[in-house]
Amino acid sequence: NAGVTQTPKFRVLKTGQSMTLLCAQDMNHEYMYWYRQDPGMGLRLIHYSVGEGTTAKGEVPDGYNVSRLKKQNFLLGLESAAPSQTSVYFCASSPNRGGGELFFGEGSRLTVL
Amino acid sequence: AQKITQTQPGMFVQEKEAVTLDCTYDTSDPSYGLFWYKQPSSGEMIFLIYQGSYDQQNATEGRYSLNFQKARKSANLVISASQLGDSAMYFCAMREGRTGGFKTIFGAGTRLFVKA
Numbered sequence: 665n666a667g668v669t670q671t672p673k674f675r676v677l678k679t680g681q682s683m684t685l686l687c688a689q690d691m692n693h694e695y696m697y698w699y700r701q702d703p704g705m706g707l708r709l710i711h712y713s714v715g716e717g718t719t720a721k722g723e724v725p726d727g728y729n730v731s732r733l734k735k736q737n738f739l740l741g742l743e744s745a746a747p748s749q750t751s752v753y754f755c756a757s758s759p760n761r762g763g764g765e766l767f768f769g770e771g772s773r774l775t776v777l
Numbered sequence: 778a779q780k781i782t783q784t785q786p787g788m789f790v791q792e793k794e795a796v797t798l799d800c801t802y803d804t805s806d807p808s809y810g811l812f813w814y815k816q817p818s819s820g821e822m823i824f825l826i827y828q829g830s831y832d833q834q835n836a837t838e839g840r841y842s843l844n845f846q847k848a849r850k851s852a853n854l855v856i857s858a859s860q861l862g863d864s865a866m867y868f869c870a871m872r873e874g875r876t877g878g879f880k881t882i883f884g885a886g887t888r889l890f891v892k893a
Contacts, residue, residue, distance in 0.1 A: 697881060704786075706868055706885040714879050722880060754822065758881070763810060763829060766870075766881060768822035 666690050670755050670769035677745045677776045685740040685772050687755030693767070694760035696738040697722075698730060700751040701771070707754060713738055714760065745776045780804075781871050783884035790859045791892050797844070798854045798887045800869030808874030811852040813843065816866040816886070825867075828852060856889075864891045 668689045677683055687696065694715050699707040699722075709722030711730040719730045727749060729741045738757075742749060752773050756766040780803040790796035802811065813825040828836045828843045836843045844853040852871075856863055866888050872881040 695879060695881075699883070704885065706783075707870075707883040709880060709882050712880050720878055720880065723882060752820075756822075756881075760879070763827050765812060765824040765827060766814075766822070767824075771820055 668755055668757055668767050668769040670753070670772045672772060673770065674773050675775070677742075677774065679746060679776060681745050681776075682741070682743050683745065683774075684742075685753055685755070685774075687738045687740070687757075687769060689736055689738075689757040689767070691757060691759075691767065692735070693757035693764075694735075695758045695764070696732065697756045697758075697766065698728070698738065698740045699754045699756065700724065700749075701754060702751050710740065710753075742774075745774075747776045750774060750776045781869055781882055781884035783869055783887050785887045786885075787888045787890065789890045789892060790856075790863075792861060793858055795855060795857045796859055796889065798856070798867050798869075798889065800852045800854065800884060802850050802852060802869075802871045804850075804871065804873055804877065806873040806876040809877070810872045811843065811845070812870040812872070812881070813841070813852075813854045814868045814870060814883075815863075816868065818865070822868075826854070859891045861891050861893060864889060 697712040698710040713732040716735040755769040758764040815823040869884040
């Protein structure tokens, strides 16, 4: 069972470079989320999607873009990486019902120098 | 604005004792769900328990129970008979309904230390 898969798991970028994080889920979930986790700040919602072709801003969307062209994939893009974007990024998905828990990927550790 | 507050950055509990981790939330959406997750040092997120805003009874899952006080907007996690393996970060989360766009946000977390 693959569940939620994030690629890459680790990445080092230089300031100004761009990159895309890919999240793939095989559970046919409607909802997908991108979070960043920083020490002492818990998980903060970057962007999320409630269905194929839809995206919405979360708590900390600046500097990130997302796309959900296929139901199973949710891409997170950094157009011009900054050191403040050094973090661990988690993708999650859930079914579209009230009690639908989030299923998380293993996380992607991004360092921006 | 949607908000989750966990006021205890760290907690200590003796093995086999019970412990309560606090969580308060703020929402104007009448329909919402509350979740607790555990994150051990290995980093994965583990779902523990769920409470719906319209549920009349407190949720329970094994040694975990959720003390839901709707009027006070609190959703505290109670862990009974603590075990050494319970040492981890614990996060409270809330998903609003249609009014809130179905987004799910998390609190800052509480680190639990279980002492032998």
